Amino acid sequence: MKQWFMSYSTPLFTGLFLVSLVSGVALFFHIEVGWFHAMHEWLSMVLILPFVLHLWRNWRPFVNYFKRSAMVQSLVISTIAAVLFVVWPAGEEGGAGGPPPFAFSQAVISQSPEIVAPVFEMSASEMVVKLKDSGFASAEESKPLADIAKESGKNVMALYVVLTPKGN
Structure with missing residues (x-):
């Protein structure tokens, strides 16, 4: 069983990431939102297991990233991006949310x-x-x-x- 996990962690991680990428882009552009939404939510949850397996398999190289400033800088940038969505929440009841220009365009349309x-x-x-x-x-x-x-x-x-x- 361990060999199966080791063999399939990265390929499953890659495949599910690509599905999440395509469905996320489709959701962003409001293409077939109904079925892309469910696909994105559920398969992103399934993606957690291959992600953990991928980290387990590649733990040493992953830890080495923390010895360089690129990892810390990337984590800081990602955290700031996430905080922006907390400051300007998307999809609030009665409002478009998001950054003000997006909220404005949603209010117009x-x-x-x-x-x-x-x-x-x-x-x-x-x-x-x-x-x-x-x-x-x-x-x-x-x-x-x-x-x-x-x-x-x-x-x-x-x-x-x-x-x-x-x-x-």
């Missing part, structure tokens, strides 16, 4: 063209025409922009491109 069109110096009907001309077939004046993107089968990033000045 949760509104309808009739609310946000003046910010873009156009009327709601002009915004709807612009969105429909750009392939957002479900665009309506009273429908939230995020819903328009989703129902049109498009990514929210495509919506940003159309609505920003360079999208003109």
